[in-house]
Amino acid sequence: MRRNGSPPFHRLVYRLVRRVPRGKVVTYGQVAAILGQPRGARAVGTALAMLRPPLIDDVPWQRVINAAGRCSHRDGFWADIQREFLEMEGVRFDRHGKVDLKRVRWPGPRREWVTRLRHVL
């Protein structure tokens, strides 16, 4: 007998991240908010961390960055890998290692995400 039909949080995170198109990015807090958890940015990081090391499930993890517009990660290694992947997709970084969220954020201005996307998930 199945007790809980709702997928665990990290699965929802993967579903959403899989929809982020090439050349676009989302922030941890944004993902959390869309999933109905405005304060759960940290949990989103936990979810993505579970993909490592094999980087499974065709989840474009590199498209998730922090609110400051930079690649997070504790060690610089994966942050560098992430930046390289994003640059290959056409995402530009300034000399401080930041992207222009105003331009590359998906799916556009804040007013659009939460309401429309939550239902689709």
Added chain:
DNA sequence: TCCTTGACTCAGA
């Protein structure tokens, strides 16, 4: 169930 861990964030200094 309690406790610890982080790919987080925001307000302050």
Added chain:
DNA sequence: CTCTGAGCCAAGG
């Protein structure tokens, strides 16, 4: 702009 501290949350032991 950088550095802290406190708040927050799912996972896993």
